[in-house]
Amino acid sequence: MKFSVTVTLKKDVLDPQGKVVQNTLQNIGMDSLKSIRQGKYFEIEINDNEETAAKKKVDNMCKKLLANLIIEDYKINKI
Amino acid sequence: MKFSVTVTLKKDVLDPQGKVVQNTLQNIGMDSLKSIRQGKYFEIEINDNEETAAKKKVDNMCKKLLANLIIEDYKINKI
Numbered sequence: 001m002k003f004s005v006t007v008t009l010k011k012d013v014l015d016p017q018g019k020v021v022q023n024t025l026q027n028i029g030m031d032s033l034k035s036i037r038q039g040k041y042f043e044i045e046i047n048d049n050e051e052t053a054a055k056k057k058v059d060n061m062c063k064k065l066l067a068n069l070i071i072e073d074y075k076i077n078k079i
Numbered sequence: 080m081k082f083s084v085t086v087t088l089k090k091d092v093l094d095p096q097g098k099v100v101q102n103t104l105q106n107i108g109m110d111s112l113k114s115i116r117q118g119k120y121f122e123i124e125i126n127d128n129e130e131t132a133a134k135k136k137v138d139n140m141c142k143k144l145l146a147n148l149i150i151e152d153y154k155i156n157k158i
Contacts, residue, residue: 004085006083006085006120007120008120008122018121021121021144021145024144025140025143025144028143028144030136030139030140032125032126032127032133032136033123033124033125033126033136033140034124034125034126035123035124036121036122036123036124037121037122038119038120038121039119039120039121039122040117040118040119040120041085041086041087041117041118041119041120042097042100042115042116042117042118043087043115043116043118044112044114044115045112045113045114045115046111046112046113047111047112047113048111054111057109057111057112060109061104061109061112064104064107065100065103065104065107066100
């Protein structure tokens with residue numbers, strides 16, 4: 001069973017990496033860009049055919065390693 | 080108009096960063112993990128109310144800066 005996980009910085013947390021990308025895009029002429037924020041993306045494959053159990057395992061991975069819950073949010077989707 | 084962009088390594092490209100995450104997760108007891116691959120995630124806001132035009136601009140950003148098309152694929156979604 002396959003899941004995608006996106007980890008994003010919380011709304012009020014500064015995103016210096018995204019800011020650099022934003023400045024660079026504006027410097028190469030992308031004027032209509034309003035804002036850009038960068039996050040992380042994971043594709044996770046789990047050996048478990050029961051969706052609820054598999055999702056719980058992914059959730060556990062996010063809490064334990066993939067996301068820093070103090071400054072980041074995460075979203076899990078089945079793919 | 081807001082879009083999400085995910086940039087992932089192509090299937091046959093080695094993903095050392097993902098491999099480290101995979102090993103770490105297995106070391107902390109996540110035995111049912113089969114594989115994990117890491118990518119990048121962007122949330123992009125565009126000053127344009129016409130969806131086709133806005134999407135084209137995001138596509139252009141991916142080609143010019145966000146993705147390395149030799150080793151990476153990207154996907155754009157409206158959010």
